[in-house]
Amino acid sequence: MAQSNQPLAERTEPVAGSGTPVVIAPGHTFASVTDKISSIVLTQRTPIGWYLALLTAAGMAGLLLISLSYLVVKGIGIWGNNIPVGWAFDITNFVWWIGIGHAGTLISAILLLLKQTWRTSINRFAEAMTLFAVACAGIFPLFHTGRPWLAYWLFPIPNTMGVWPQFRSPLIWDVFAVSTYATVSALFWYVGLVPDVATLRDRAKGKFAQRVYGMMSLGWRGSARHWHRYETAYLLLAGLSTPLVVSVHSVVSFDFAVSILPGWHTTIFPPYFVAGAIYSGFAMVLTLAIPMRAIYGLEDFITMRHLQNMAKVMLLTGLIVAYGYGVEAFIAWYGGNYYEGFMMLNRINGPYWPQYWALIFCNVIFPQLLWFKNVRMNVPLLFVISIVVNIGMWLERFVIIVLSLHRDFLPSSWGMFRPTFWDWTTYVGTIGLFLTLLFLFVRLLPVISIFEMRTIVPEAKVQEGHGH
Amino acid sequence: MAEFESPTTLVAAANKTREAGYVDVDAYSPIPIEELHHAIGFKNTKLPLMVLIGGLLGGTGGFSLEYWVSAIAYPLNVGGKPLVSWPMFIPVTFECTILGAALTAVFGMFMLNKLPQPYHPVFNNPRFAMASRNRFFLCIEATDQQFDLDKTRAFLDTLGAHEVTTVAE
Incomplete structure (x- = not known):
């Protein structure tokens, strides 16, 4: 906030003396912020590039529809996972998507509680990203059951079989954690949208748009009483989401850690999974934010300060993840367990060594470039790093899941996993679904929280001395 | 005005x-x-108190459900472990607490604000x-x-x- 009060000649360049770029470019007012962000949605002409992008994404999402339909018809035998590798792409993708979602909640909740005003211009689409990522994640365990129409067996619903879920199983915890997470993320996102949708309602020209935004805004009119309760609710939601986000990935890690499989059965999993989730999530936010700010000319709002801060969070969480890898290897040796030691050597030097070393390169070695300020200020390079980290985090889950499973305790039950065509199409399909939802969101709803952006322009501050 | x-x-x-x-x-x-x-x-506003109550109801509701399912409705002896193995019930209790509190925060806010109010x-x-x-x-x-x-x-x-x-x- 302090920076945004200073007059600056150059946008997004470092403030003289402090070395920190601004959170919002100078010269913006309530009106300019409102008009700029809402014009993306309210413009009459949809850019042709948007149609092309949506068509591509929707085509990929169509692939998902085909893959899942075929899966329902044929059964999960169309995927490459089979005993001993009972979990492969499905759970890898599930954990990957859930992890990506976590950055959205972290940005919207934890950074709000820490009063980090720079979060304001990225929280809306990061939350949207969370929601869409969780939707993609949910598909995998659901269809991995093989009979998704019986998914209600997972819920404690009275049924004619008289059977109830096993509450001592981490898989049931997962059901509760992920469904709570999806619900709370959706609520958080919607609550944040209400005042902005009211702005769109007031500014939309078309009758249809006015009606739809009018209904979505619930008749929001910005009353001081409403704002007060709204702020209270928003802060409480942030306070509730913070432990929630930590618990969700801890519970996801329990799916592994509570089992007795070497490579899964370690106590470091919860913190290391949470750090990894934030790591991959911030990478995904960067992957999405960098093209978006260029295409829609949002450099005033998503400044170098944001990109730099996200790069720093990635560097930090990346180091925690690297520490996790180190501890895993150390304990495998120090613990003296034969199977654990074998698992570790097998990762380094076994049939899947290329995946393991690619993971180390993507997650540990390459991101060390972020130590250099020149790298953090270099937007194309940041984009490349974010993609590499996304790949690395996917490989991490692949290594944890497949490599721990493919060597069973007895050599007679060893096996190998090779992804099939349908493994790939399902994965690519969820990326398509994710992008489709994202493109629709960018076109139909404000990608940046307008009312929160208004609060960080200089004129938003009530001047002392007038009030009382 | x-x-x-x-x-x-x-x-x-x-x-x-x-x-x-x-x-x-x-x-x-x-x-x-x-x-x-x-x-x-x-x-x-009395919203924070409502959220506290919502969270407590969610948490006790979640735990009671687990207790009832595991010990009364469908007792299943797994390796002689106690039916009410409460530490294993904590994750679900926790999630239910958050869910109860978050739902109360959002719908309580809308209710106190008398929204939706089209006119x-x-x-x-x-x-x-x-x-x-x-x-x-x-x-x-x-x-x-x-x-x-x-x-x-x-x-x-x-x-x-x-x-x-x-x-x-």
Whole structure:
């Protein structure tokens, strides 16, 4: 906030003396912020590039529809996972998507509680990203059951079989954690949208748009009483989401850690999974934010300060993840367990060594470039790093899941996993679904929280001395 | 209803209105203003208490469900472990607590704000569309005991408003 009060000649360049770029470019007012962000949605002409992008994404999402339909018809035998590798792409993708979602909640909740005003211009689409990522994640365990129409067996619903879920199983915890997470993320996102949708309602020209935004805004009119309760609710939601986000990935890690499989059965999993989730999530936010700010000319709002801060969070969480890898290897040796030691050597030097070393390169070695300020200020390079980290985090889950499973305790039950065509199409399909939802969101709803952006322009501050 | 151009003038005007003895007052702004709810004489909301209760209900509900399922409805002896192995019930209890509290926070907020409310007289003012962009409004409602169309209008004129309008019910 302090920076945004200073007059600056150059946008997004470092403030003289402090070395920190601004959170919002100078010269913006309530009106300019409102008009700029809402014009993306309210413009009459949809850019042709948007149609092309949506068509591509929707085509990929169509692939998902085909893959899942075929899966329902044929059964999960169309995927490459089979005993001993009972979990492969499905759970890898599930954990990957859930992890990506976590950055959205972290940005919207934890950074709000820490009063980090720079979060304001990225929280809306990061939350949207969370929601869409969780939707993609949910598909995998659901269809991995093989009979998704019986998914209600997972819920404690009275049924004619008289059977109830096993509450001592981490898989049931997962059901509760992920469904709570999806619900709370959706609520958080919607609550944040209400005042902005009211702005769109007031500014939309078309009758249809006015009606739809009018209904979505619930008749929001910005009353001081409403704002007060709204702020209270928003802060409480942030306070509730913070432990929630930590618990969700801890519970996801329990799916592994509570089992007795070497490579899964370690106590470091919860913190290391949470750090990894934030790591991959911030990478995904960067992957999405960098093209978006260029295409829609949002450099005033998503400044170098944001990109730099996200790069720093990635560097930090990346180091925690690297520490996790180190501890895993150390304990495998120090613990003296034969199977654990074998698992570790097998990762380094076994049939899947290329995946393991690619993971180390993507997650540990390459991101060390972020130590250099020149790298953090270099937007194309940041984009490349974010993609590499996304790949690395996917490989991490692949290594944890497949490599721990493919060597069973007895050599007679060893096996190998090779992804099939349908493994790939399902994965690519969820990326398509994710992008489709994202493109629709960018076109139909404000990608940046307008009312929160208004609060960080200089004129938003009530001047002392007038009030009382 | 008076229109202002900045949060500072709105808060100052709201303070003066409260000091002048008006009670049925509301202020409208495009951003949340911390000082404003005090200025219009609004006491703290009971939302946090509701959220606490919602969370507690969610948590006890979750744990009771697990207890009932595991010990009463479907007791399953797994390796001689106790039926009520409560440490294993904590994750679900925790998630249910958060769920109960979050649902209460959102729907409690909407309920206390009486939203959704498709119609409100303030929308009759054509300039009110700016309340979601860059204008600030202070409204003294006709239900106020001190309300008198001419006097109240004159009073609002003294507050340095950009424009004062009368809004029909």
